[in-house]
Amino acid sequence: xxxxxxxxxxxxxxxxxxxxLRARGMPLGLMESMTYEEKVAFLEPxxxxxxxxxxxxxxxxxxxxxxxxxxLERLIGEHAGGDSLIGFLRDELGSFTGEGWEQEDDVxxxxxxxxxxRAAKSGDNDHQAHVLDEFEAPSRVGGERAVMERVAGVVSGxxxxxxxxxxxTAVSEASMNAMEHGNHFRDxxxxxxxxxxxxxxxxxxxxxxxxxxxxxxxxxxxIEAKLEGTQSARGWGLFLIKAMVDDMRVHTSSxxxxxxxxxxxxxxxxxx
Amino acid sequence: xxxKPFTATLREPVxxxxxxxxxxxxxxxxxxxxxxxxxxxxxxxxxxxAMIVLNFKDVDYINSTGIALIVGLLARARKAKRTLTVFGLxxxxxxxxxxxxLADFMSVYPDEQAVIANLTTKTxxx
Numbered sequence: 001x002x003x004x005x006x007x008x009x010x011x012x013x014x015x016x017x018x019x020x021l022r023a024r025g026m027p028l029g030l031m032e033s034m035t036y037e038e039k040v041a042f043l044e045p046x047x048x049x050x051x052x053x054x055x056x057x058x059x060x061x062x063x064x065x066x067x068x069x070x071x072l073e074r075l076i077g078e079h080a081g082g083d084s085l086i087g088f089l090r091d092e093l094g095s096f097t098g099e100g101w102e103q104e105d106d107v108x109x110x111x112x113x114x115x116x117x118r119a120a121k122s123g124d125n126d127h128q129a130h131v132l133d134e135f136e137a138p139s140r141v142g143g144e145r146a147v148m149e150r151v152a153g154v155v156s157g158x159x160x161x162x163x164x165x166x167x168x169t170a171v172s173e174a175s176m177n178a179m180e181h182g183n184h185f186r187d188x189x190x191x192x193x194x195x196x197x198x199x200x201x202x203x204x205x206x207x208x209x210x211x212x213x214x215x216x217x218x219x220x221x222x223i224e225a226k227l228e229g230t231q232s233a234r235g236w237g238l239f240l241i242k243a244m245v246d247d248m249r250v251h252t253s254s255x256x257x258x259x260x261x262x263x264x265x266x267x268x269x270x271x272x
Numbered sequence: 273x274x275x276k277p278f279t280a281t282l283r284e285p286v287x288x289x290x291x292x293x294x295x296x297x298x299x300x301x302x303x304x305x306x307x308x309x310x311x312x313x314x315x316x317x318x319x320x321x322a323m324i325v326l327n328f329k330d331v332d333y334i335n336s337t338g339i340a341l342i343v344g345l346l347a348r349a350r351k352a353k354r355t356l357t358v359f360g361l362x363x364x365x366x367x368x369x370x371x372x373x374l375a376d377f378m379s380v381y382p383d384e385q386a387v388i389a390n391l392t393t394k395t396x397x398x
Contacts, residue, residue: 142304145333165364173336223373226343227350233343236336236372243371 003036008057011073012041013048013081015130018073021049043114046128046199048081051112055105056089061097071096080130080158080197082113088157116199129198132158136190137175139183139208144175147193147206154195155202163263167204170244173237174206174259177215182208182257201246201265207258215250215257218242276332278305280312283327288388292323292357298330301338313345317352324349325387329360339372346377355379359387 002010006027009020025036043049052072059067075092079085086109093107116128133154137147151171152164159167175191183189192207218238225231242248247262278299286294293316301309316324326345334342349356359381361369369375381387 142302144335145300162364165362166367169335169364169368172333176335221372223343223377227347227377229347233340233347234337236339240336240339240368240372 001038001040003038005036006030008052008054010049010051011076012043013050013076013079013085014044015046018077043112045114046081046116046130048076048085048111048113050076050085051110053106053108055103055107056093056109058105059093059097059101059107060104061101067093067096075157078132078154078157080132082199083111084157085109085111091157129196129203132195132197134192134194136192137179138187138190139179139185140187141179141185143179144172147175147191148172151193151195151204155197158197159202159263159265166244167202167261167263170241170248170261171204171206173241173244174204174261177237178206178208178210178257178259181213182210184210197265199265202263204261205258206261207256209256211253211255211257213257214252215259218248276300278308280305280309282312282315286388288391289323289325290391291321292325292355292391293319293321294325294327294384296327296330300333300335301331301341302333302335303337303341305338306341309341309345313348317348317354321354323355323357325357325359327360327384328358328362328365329383331360331365332362334365334368339368339374342374346374350377357381357387359383 002021002023003025004023005025009022012019012021021039021041023037023039026034041049057067057069057072072089075089076085079088089109133150135150137143148168148171152168155164155167175193178191179185183191189209192205194205196203196205216238218241221235221239222231226233241259241261245261246264249260249262251258251260276299278301279297281296281298283294283296286292295312295316297309299305313324346356357379358369360383361380366375366380369380379390381390
């Protein structure tokens with residue numbers, strides 16, 4: 001249950017979008033005997049409610065543009081929710097206002113998140129994973145770079161910078177393999193990419209249409225042999241993918257391969 | 273999203289490097305830059321330097337085929353008994369040079385000053 005006393009409406013981040021929690025009410029203490037509308041919102045597991053003071057949305061940058069509600073709603077929608085939302089928005093506000101910003105008003109954030117459903121049994125529980133992005137990318141030489149940048153943008157604020165760098169390399173290599181070896185750079189065969197996040201991990205699924213060919217096991221390249229010229233200098237892709245992520249899984253059907261790249265949240269491996 | 277066009281430029285001789293030359297790399301290193309990279313390396317080799325230094329300061333992306341190109345240059349340098357030295361790698365690509373073991377076979381420095389400082393130390397040793 002909630003009420004509002006002339007404050008900015010709180011925002012509820014759900015699995016499907018961001019909604020304003022509006023309720024009528026004058027500023028607190030303005031009039032005696034004032035009554036305030038009370039409303040009810042239901043939080044699904046992992047839903048986040050974000051409350052904030054107007055110093056955030058009314059902050060201006062050097063060009064006198066205002067941070068604004070639209071930007072805030074978009075950013076909350078892009079983030080996976082939870083308490084890391086505070087740091088994420090603080091960083092976004094800092095980037096928006098730039099260095100030397102003179103704060104115009106107080107900036108206060110409060111985040112409330114409903115706990116995820118507990119797993120019925122021990123082991124992975126991915127039922128609560130949110131899809132952060134899902135898209136197709138054309139299979140063309142160099143096309144992996146756009147996939148990498150898009151995924152990096154989606155997980156910005158969800159993973160720390162060092163993990164994002166590792167994920168970028170893994171996504172780039174997986175996409176390049178999918179475009180080249182899975183789809184043979186065919187224009188009519190785009191690769192599919194899905195990015196999911198739960199409290200525990202971020203998963204990126206890269207799917208190509210080459211299900212008839214098995215994906216080889218990732219082995220450690222023999223650099224001595226490569227330097228002596230007895231082995232091709234190439235062959236680093238799968239090794240790099242595996243080294244950059246906490247886990248890599250391959251799912252194969254009769255028509256498709258999917259490589260799932262998994263990074264644990266809250267302190268995965270340090271050195272891949 | 274096209275990346276920055278790649279360039280590999282052989283720098284005018286740097287006095288402190290003595291018998292070494294620097295190739296300044298810019299952009300992203302992937303399979304498509306093979307000719308440009310190899311041409312710059314060939315030009316650097318022409319003066320028979322003892323050391324060729326690759327400057328990665330302005331390289332923002334290296335993929336696995338780019339790693340393969342660097343392996344190729346390293347193999348070439350070792351065959352000619354030249355030292356291949358690199359500097360300017362980001363923390364992430366430093367990690368990649370370590371896990372691929374490229375860093376075991378080349379001298380890696382954080383920046384150009386460190387390369388020069390190391391040479392100065394070596395030459396001033398008794």
